[in-house]
Amino acid sequence: MPLVDIRNVSKSYGSARVLDGVSLEVNEGEIVTIIGKSGSGKSTLLRCINALERIDGGEILVEGRSVRTDMPKLREFRQRVGIVFQAFNLFPHLTVERNITLAPVLNKRITRGQGRALALDVLERVGLADKIDAYPAQLSGGQQQRVAIARCLAMGPHLMLFDEVTSALDPELVGEVLKVMEDMARQGMTMVLVTHEMGFARTVASKIVFMHRGRVREEGPPAELFANPRTPELRSFIASVR
Amino acid sequence: MRTFVLADLLSLFIALQWTVALVIIALGFGGPLALVLALMRTSGRRALRWTAAAILQVVQGVPLLGLLMFFYFGMPVFLGVEMAPLVAVGIAMTVYTASFLGDIWRGGIEAVKHEQWEAAACLGLSTWHQFLYVVAPQAFRMALPPTVGFLVQLIKGTSLASVVGFVELARAGQIASAATFQPLLVYSIVAAIYFALCLPLTLWARSLEARLNAAR
Ligand SMILES: Nc1ncnc2c1ncn2[C@@H]1O[C@H](COP(=O)(O)OP(=O)(O)OP(=O)(O)O)[C@@H](O)[C@H]1O
Ligand SMILES: [Mg+2]
Numbered sequence: 001m002p003l004v005d006i007r008n009v010s011k012s013y014g015s016a017r018v019l020d021g022v023s024l025e026v027n028e029g030e031i032v033t034i035i036g037k038s039g040s041g042k043s044t045l046l047r048c049i050n051a052l053e054r055i056d057g058g059e060i061l062v063e064g065r066s067v068r069t070d071m072p073k074l075r076e077f078r079q080r081v082g083i084v085f086q087a088f089n090l091f092p093h094l095t096v097e098r099n100i101t102l103a104p105v106l107n108k109r110i111t112r113g114q115g116r117a118l119a120l121d122v123l124e125r126v127g128l129a130d131k132i133d134a135y136p137a138q139l140s141g142g143q144q145q146r147v148a149i150a151r152c153l154a155m156g157p158h159l160m161l162f163d164e165v166t167s168a169l170d171p172e173l174v175g176e177v178l179k180v181m182e183d184m185a186r187q188g189m190t191m192v193l194v195t196h197e198m199g200f201a202r203t204v205a206s207k208i209v210f211m212h213r214g215r216v217r218e219e220g221p222p223a224e225l226f227a228n229p230r231t232p233e234l235r236s237f238i239a240s241v242r
Numbered sequence: 243m244r245t246f247v248l249a250d251l252l253s254l255f256i257a258l259q260w261t262v263a264l265v266i267i268a269l270g271f272g273g274p275l276a277l278v279l280a281l282m283r284t285s286g287r288r289a290l291r292w293t294a295a296a297i298l299q300v301v302q303g304v305p306l307l308g309l310l311m312f313f314y315f316g317m318p319v320f321l322g323v324e325m326a327p328l329v330a331v332g333i334a335m336t337v338y339t340a341s342f343l344g345d346i347w348r349g350g351i352e353a354v355k356h357e358q359w360e361a362a363a364c365l366g367l368s369t370w371h372q373f374l375y376v377v378a379p380q381a382f383r384m385a386l387p388p389t390v391g392f393l394v395q396l397i398k399g400t401s402l403a404s405v406v407g408f409v410e411l412a413r414a415g416q417i418a419s420a421a422t423f424q425p426l427l428v429y430s431i432v433a434a435i436y437f438a439l440c441l442p443l444t445l446w447a448r449s450l451e452a453r454l455n456a457a458r
Contacts, residue, residue: 079365089361091358093379093383
C-alpha cells in the first residue's frame with residue numbers, strides 16, 4: 001500500500017480548474033519531487049495532501065485513510081504530516097524552543113523539561129542547537145527555515161511536505177537547507193516536495209512529477225525524465241530552467 | 243456662600259473614586275464582551291460576523307451621551323424598568339467600551355497574518371489554541387497602543403455620567419463650585435485631576451507605539 005495515494009483528484013477555484021484529475025502514488029521512503037510552471041497547481045496539490053484545501057472530486061488516501069478538510073481526527077492526522085512553506089511561518093513572538101515545543105506541549109502534554117530535550121534533539125538534526133533561545137527575527141532566512149523543519153520533526157511525522165522552501169532564501173543560504181533535507185531523505189523520511197532546484201531534484205528524488213495545467217503530464221525517475229522528456233511541455237520546461 | 247476648603251477638595255477625591263469605579267466596571271464587563279465581539283467579527287461563520295458588525299455599527303453610531311440617556315431615561319419608558327444611576331451608567335459605559343475595544347481588537351487580530359493561523363493548524367493545534375498561543379499574543383501587542391488610547395477616552399467619557407445625576411468627579415466639581423462660587427478654581431482642580439490621570443496613559447501609549455514601530 002502506498003503511503004500517499006492520490007486518485008483522480010480535481011479542484012476548482014470558481015470556474016478555474018486548478019487540479020484536473022491528478023493521480024499520484026508515493027511509497028514509504030520515497031522522495032517525490034513535483035516540478036512545473038508557475039500556476040500549474042503544485043502548491044494546491046501539496047496543500048490538499050495536508051487537508052488545507054478542500055477537493056472537489058477524487059480521493060486522497062494517506063496511510064489508507066481518506067483525507068478531507070472535515071475528516072475525523074484531522075488534528076492527529078496533521079501531527080503525522082509535516083509541512084514547510086516558502087515563508088517559514090515561524091511564530092515571531094516565541095523563542096526557537098517554544099516554536100518547536102508549543103505543539104508537543106499542547107497536544108502530547110509533555111513537560112517543559114522534556115520539551116527542552118526534544119527541542120535540542122531536533123535542533124541538532126538541523127544543526128542549530130546553539131540557537132535554542134533565539135527569537136526568529138535574530139536568525140538568518142536559512143536558519144529560520146531549518147527551525148521550521150525542526151518544528152515539524154518534533155511532531156514525529158511519517159510524511160514531510162515541502163513547498164519551495166528555498167525560494168525565499170539568498171542563494172548562499174540555499175545549500176544549508178537542502179543539506180538538511182538530504183539528511184532526512186537518507187534517514188528514510190518520505191517526502192513530497194515542490195522545488196525549482198533542479199540539481200537537488202535530480203540527485204535526491206526517487207521520482208519526478210511534472211505538472212502542467214493542473215494535470216500530471218509526466219512522471220518517472222529523474223535520470224529518465226530529464227534525458228528523455230516525452231512531451232513538448234516538459235521539453236520546454238527543462239529548457240527554461242536550465 | 244463660603245470659601246473653598248479642604249473638605250471640598252476631599253469631596254472631589256471621594257468622587258474621583260467613582261470615576262475610577264466606572265472605568266473598572268466598563269473594562270471589567272466591557273472587556274470580555276469586546277473579546278467576544280472581536281472573535282465573532284473575525285470568525286469564519288458569516289452569521290456571527292454580520293451580527294457583530296451590526297452591533298458595532300449601531301453602538302458606535304450613538305454618542306456616549308446618547309447611550310447614557312437611553313439607559314437612564316429610555317429604559318423606564320420603553321421597558322418599564324427603573325434603573326439606579328450606577329446601573330444605567332455602568333451598562334452604558336460597558337456597551338460603549340465593548341464596541342470600541344471590540345473594533346480595536348478586531349483590527350489587532352486581522353493584522354496577524356493568515357499564515358500564522360495556518361502554521362499553527364498544520365501543527366495540529368485546535369482552533370482555540372491557535373488563537374490563544376499564536377494569534378492573540380501578536381494581536382495584543384499590535385492592539386495595545388490604541389487600547390491604552392481608548393482608556394484615556396473612557397476616563398474622560400465618565401464625566402458624561404454627571405448628566406444623569408451620578409456623582410463622579412465632574413458632578414462633584416459642579417456641586418463644589420455651586421457651593422463656593424469659585425468655578426474657576428474648582429474646575430481647574432477638576433481638570434488637573436483628569437489630566438494627571440490621563441497624561442501617564444497617553445505617554446505610555448505613545449512609547450508603546452514607538453517600540454512597536456521600532457520592532458517592525
Ligand atoms: N486561494 C485561491 N483562490 C483562487 N485561485 C487560486 C487560489 N490559490 C491558487 N489559485 C490559482 O490556482 C492556480 C494554481 O496555483 P498553485 O499555487 O497551486 O500553483 P503553483 O504551481 O504552486 O505555482 P507557483 O510555482 O507560482 O507557486 C493558479 O492559477 C492560482 O492563481
Ligand atoms: Mg506554489
